[in-house]
Amino acid sequence: MDWLHAYEDELRVVFEENRRVISAFPEPLNARGLSYLNQFNVFHPDSHKNYICYLLPFWLQDPCGLSPELARRMSAGNVFLMLYFFLQDDLMDSPEASAAEALPLANLLYVEFLATYLPLFPADSPFWPCFSRYISEWADSVSGEAGSDYFLNDRIRISHKASPLKLSSTAALLLSGQSSSIPEAEAMIHTVLLTLQLLDDYEDWEQDLEDSSYNCLLSLVRSSTGMAAGEPLTESTVKDFIYVAGGLTGYAATAQANQLILEEASLQLPLLVSFHLVLVQNLQQIAAAIEAQKQLLLGGGLDYWLSSHSNLS
Structure with a gap:
């Protein structure tokens, strides 16, 4: 089954949305954020590909009856979350990584990820205990x-x-x-x-x-x-x-x-x-x-x- 090419147009919309949001970050975090995003952009030939992160919402679209708009929104949220955790991985793994540069950008990305899910689930939803468990x-x-x-x-x-x-x-x-x-x-x-x-x-x-x-x-x-x-x-x-x-x-x-x-x-x-x-x-x-x-x-x-x-x- 075509798990990738059928969603290329959708992924272009997703990465364009990520670019639009990150471009609005304060300087110089917007430039750093766009540069970091490009390292994982599926359409860049030398980028690191994290297909399951980008595509999982689309793979769930038919089994769960998600609208195309919601699937795109969740995919964009996944990209923000991916970048957030990869920045933390960089800090833990590389002695050359700068916390002063990475952490402000990471927190802005985390806020954008949260913006995907906060409107979808009330405070008493079982989604939030799962959220806590996955982070733990x-x-x-x-x-x-x-x-x-x-x-x-x-x-x-x-x-x-x-x-x-x-x-x-x-x-x-x-x-x-x-x-x-x-x-x-x-x-x-x-x-x-x-x-x-x-x-x-x-x-x-x-x-x-x-x-x-x-x-x-x-x-x-x-x-x-x-x-x-x-x-x-x-x-x-x-x-x-x-x-x-x-x-x-x-x-x-x-x-x-x-x-x-x-x-x-x-x-x-x-x-x-x-x-x-x-x-x-x-x-x-x-x-x-x-x-x-x-x-x-x-x-x-x-x-x-x-x-x-x-x-x-």
Whole structure:
């Protein structure tokens, strides 16, 4: 199913609305805000793409009977919230980040996010206890990551790093009278977020190893190779696990298991499931390509050379 291209026109409206609002911030926060927004603008070729953040309200539009206007509004709110939390991540992760520059902008973005939901839910709505819980889950996850091995011991806390994303699904279900489906929607989103992190951690493992940042793939390498607690993990050990031991095949199998969980869910969110399948296939293709290259090398140097240079004929 087309979880992306069918919504390109809607996303152009969303990012234009985000630009309009941020442009009205006081100087120089408006310029900083627009520059930061561009780093995640889906239409910029070199930007960081956070598709689930932008698109989740549109994927919920038909299952929850949302109007196009409300779906766009919620998507724009998600972008404001994403920028707010990413600014905080930057402060926590980078010693070069400036709190004096980031925090004023972050708070303006947070106010704009709140403006999306305050008119939709009265003070006694169950939306607000969910709001508090999701923020608490995020805080617990990011504060405990350095001292815990979430991938081995508590995988839901990996997903909790993006817990505030669930606000849009919870809002959509409440507005459509489907509050009983909120726990299953939360579980489905947790599953997708875990696979997203698996893919991100494969792509970032070298930088995370250098920075001593937590990484699911590096956690798997440590456990699979029987490393002692505190023993330093080396780049060569990780590469041996990926390229010699075929460790990425088992890593991708975790994502495939997540796909089966989503397909068996009683709550029907087909576009979310289709998005997840693309993530799974990406990991599987990476693992298969590594294994195919290894087999060529095992088959002999001439076979590998012929295969690598066949496109020249």
